[in-house]
Amino acid sequence: MTKFRPEASRGIRKPSGKRATLKTISELTGLSLSTVSLSLRGGASLKEETRQKVAEAAAQVGYVPDRAGVRLRTGKTNVIALVLDGSDEAIDFSRHMIRGIGDAIGGTRYHLTVMPEFDRSRSVETVRYILENRTADGVIITHTGARDRRVQLMMDHDFPFVSHGRTEFFTPHAFHDFHSEAFAELAVERLADTGARDILISVGDGTTNNYHNIVRTFERTVARRGITGRVVVQDGIRPASAEMRQFGRDLADKPDRPDGIICDSETRAISMLCGLEDGGVLLGRDIRFICKQTSDILSTVFPNVDTIEEDVYAAGLELTRLLLRRIDGEPAESLQTLSEPVAHWRS
C-alpha cells in the first residue's frame, strides 16, 4: 500500500475526486476538526507531534482552505480590489500596475479583483459598493484627487486602502505617489541649465492632486530661476490625436513660442513633438523638451528627448505592500511613500 506519494498529490485530492477539507484531514489523522483547524493555524497549545501529523496529512491531500468557508466565518475575503479609474493617459498604465500588484500578492492568500470604472463620478459608487458589501479586505485607488471623495468615504468607514496619489486631507492615510514635485523641479532645472528662458508645461487632468503639485512646484522653480513659465491644461483633448499634434504645430509657429517644454504625459508628448517637427522646430536646439515616461515608446521615436521615468510596475508593487500592511493593522501614517523620478538625460 502506497503511503505517501508527493507526485500523486498533483490534481488528486482524496480517494474520491472531491476537494480536501478539514474533515478529510480529520479523518486521515483521527484528530478532531477543531484540532486540525487549530493546528493548521499554528495553535501554540498543540503537541509538536500532532502538529507534525496534521501538517503531513494536509500536504499529502494538498489541502487549501476554502475561501468561502473562511470568508463566511471570519468575514475575511482575502481579496484586494483595484478600482481602475482610467481615462489614463499613461501608456500601459493598467498593465504595469496590475503586474506589480500581481507580483506583490504572489505567495499570499490574496486575490486581485479589478473594478473598472471609467466614469470618474461613478467610481465613488464602486467604492461604496465594496464597503457596503464587504467585498474586499482592502482597496487600491488611482488618479487620486486633492479632496477625493473615495478617500473620504473609506476614511469615514475606517476601511483599509491605499491611494496612488496624495490628498489634501488632514487625517493621514496610506498612499504611494510619484514625486511630482521632484519631477517638476528636476525638469525645470534641467531646462534652465541647458539654456531655456521661457518654459511651457503641459499637464493633463486638472482634477488630480498631482496636477496641483506639479503646477505649484513648476511655478516656484521657474520663479527661483528667474525665467518665465506658462501652464497649459490639456484635459478635454485626446492625448493621441491629430488635434494634439496640431497643438504642437501651432506652437511651433508662434512668435513667442517657448524654448523649453515639459509634458507630464508620454502620449501627449509624442503627439506634440510630431507637431513641433511639422512646424520645422529642431528639437534640442530650437526647443528643449522633457517628458514623463512610463513606457519606452517615446524614447524609441525620439531618442534624443530627455525623459523622466515613472515606474508604474514598482508603484503597483509598493501600493500592494503598503495595503497589506495596512490591512494587518499598521497605522496609516507609517504607510506613506514616494517614488523618486529617474532622469534619463540624452545627449
Place this chain on the structure above:
Amino acid sequence: MTKFRPEASRGIRKPSGKRATLKTISELTGLSLSTVSLSLRGGASLKEETRQKVAEAAAQVGYVPDRAGVRLRTGKTNVIALVLDGSDEAIDFSRHMIRGIGDAIGGTRYHLTVMPEFDRSRSVETVRYILENRTADGVIITHTGARDRRVQLMMDHDFPFVSHGRTEFFTPHAFHDFHSEAFAELAVERLADTGARDILISVGDGTTNNYHNIVRTFERTVARRGITGRVVVQDGIRPASAEMRQFGRDLADKPDRPDGIICDSETRAISMLCGLEDGGVLLGRDIRFICKQTSDILSTVFPNVDTIEEDVYAAGLELTRLLLRRIDGEPAESLQTLSEPVAHWRS
C-alpha cells in the same frame, strides 16, 4: 413613524449598522427564512402577495445576497477570472480588455478577478489553481497557442472558459478571435493593389495560433497575386527599442528591400517606421506600410500609414458575453465568433 424612505436605504441597512441578510427580511415580514430565500429567487409556488411583500422589504433594507454564503452553499463563485498572459505587444491591450469585460459584467452578479501571469509556462499552473480550488465560474485566457495547454486542461475538466484566439484542437471550445486571416489577406491585397511586388511581413510571438493563421494566409495570398513574400518573426526583440528601430534602418539600406511591409504590432511598426525614415525611405512612395492597430498612437505619429484596426475593448465585451453564456450551459460550438478587421486606408 416613517414607513418607507427609499433615500434612507442608502448606506443604512438595518436599525443597527449590520448588513441585511435573509434573516433581516424574514423578521421584517414575519415569513420564514426559506420562504424569503425562495421568493427572492422567484419561487413559482409563492402567492403573489408574499412575493410583493418580500421584494418590498428587500428593497427597503437594501438586501444583497452574501457572496460567501451563496458560494459555500452552491459552489457558485460569481467570479470570472482573466488570466493575463502578457508579454503583450499591443498598446493598452490590458486596459481595453479589462474595460470591455467590466462593461459586460456590469449589472450582473459577477466580479472580475485578474491573475497576471507573465511567465507563460507558469500560466498553466494558474489555470490549474483555478480549477482545483474552484476559484471562479469561468476563465478568459488570451494569447492562445495552437495547442494551448491551458485550453487542453480546461477542456479535460469540462470547465467553462473562452479563449481570445483559436486553437487546433478537434473538440470545439468557446472562443472569440480577431480574424487574422482576413487581416493578412486584406493587407496583401491592398499592397498589391497599390503596386507592391515584394512584401515583407513582420510577425511577433510564434507560439500563438494567430501567428500560423497570419503566415499561412499571407503566403497563400501573395502566391495568388503572383508576387513575392517573406516572413520575419520578431520574437526575442523588444517591440519598442533602438534595436527594433535599427531593424527598419537596415531594411532601408538593403538593395533588395521590399516595397511593401505588413506588421501585426503597432509598437513594432512605430519603431520600424522610424528606422525606415532614418534610412531615407519615403513612406507611401518607396515603401508602402500596413499595420494592425489597437490604439491611436501610430496614426498620430504616422497619419499616412494604412492601418487595420483591432478593437480590443469589443473583444473584451464579446469574450465575456460568450463566457457567461457558456457558464449558463450553452454548448461550446455555438459560442465561437470572429471580429472582422476594420481597414483605415489613408491617402
Place this chain on the structure above:
DNA sequence: ACCAATCATTGCAACGTTGCAATAAATGCG
C-alpha cells in the same frame, strides 16, 4: 362533509470554517 389533491409555507441539514467553553489527560505539589 369528508378525502384527495393542489397550493403555500416551513424546518432542517448541510456547505467549510473558526472561536469559545468544556472536557480529558498529564503534570505539579503538599
Place this chain on the structure above:
DNA sequence: CGCATTTATTGCAACGTTGCAATGATTGGT
C-alpha cells in the same frame, strides 16, 4: 495519593445560503 493546575484536545454553535422533505392551508369533487 488526592487535589489543583497546566497542557492538550474536543464539541458546539454560528456565519448566510439553499434544497428537500414535510407540514399546514386551501380548494375541488363526490
